[in-house]
Amino acid sequence: MKVCRWIPEDGLGIEHLALRQEGEIILAQGAVIGGRHGEDYGAFYSIRCDARWRVRHALIEVAGGGRLELHADxxxxxQDGDGAPIAQLAGCIDIDLTASCFTNTLPIRRLHRVLDERQVVDVAWVWIPDLKVERAKQAYTRLGADMYRFESVGRDFQADLQVDADGLVLRYPGLFKRVS
Structure with missing residues (x-):
């Protein structure tokens, strides 16, 4: 099991992650505490991936708030927690939680071999704390052994992410830095 923590570079908050592989299943469990637009939040997430780092299940619960469950093949x-298809997410393989540094690891690990060239992916983008889900286009490009460029396509945002050997972020300039 690997345990990591990140803090915001500006402001208060923390993300705590426990990541482990159990046979063909990769399980990420974490908690995020922070604030956005003047609203403080605390949330727990559990993301289960298959051995190829494709998301198969996600559960996000906001303390004192809502709960979101997603299933993917x-x-x-x-599908949502009740088994209803979510058409707007068709084609998405990854999930990105707005409050989580960890979720950048998913496409980095899944696409590792092809990231020498820019790869554009569609993700299920989950806003925390309101748990709104939307489709978002992102791009990843390997810049070096421990550096990847992340782009939020169409939103004019990019950052060069420094990662460890497991693809876990060490520094997300302007947003997060790892403290353990």
Whole structure:
């Protein structure tokens, strides 16, 4: 098991992650505490991936707030917690939680071999704390052994992420830095 913590570079908050592999399952469990637009939040997440780092299940619970459960087949088909298809997420393989540094690891690990060239992916983007889900286009490019460029396509945002050997972020300039 690997345990990591990140703090915001500006402001208060923390993310705590416990990551482990159990056979063909990769399980990430974490908690995020922070604030956005003047609203403080605390949330727990559990993300289960298959051995190829494709999201298969996600559960996000906001303390004193809502709960979001998503199921995916690893081929781009998503369902809500009740089994209803989510058409707007068709084709998405990864999930990105707005309050989490960890979720950048998912496409980095899944696409590792092809990231020498820019790869554009669609992700299920979950806003915390309101748990709104939308489709977002992102791009990743390997810049070096421990550096990846992240782009939020169409939102005019990019950052060069420094990562460890496991693809876990060490520094996300302007947003997060790892403290353990």
């Amino acid at each position: 690893g081929e781009g088909h998503w």
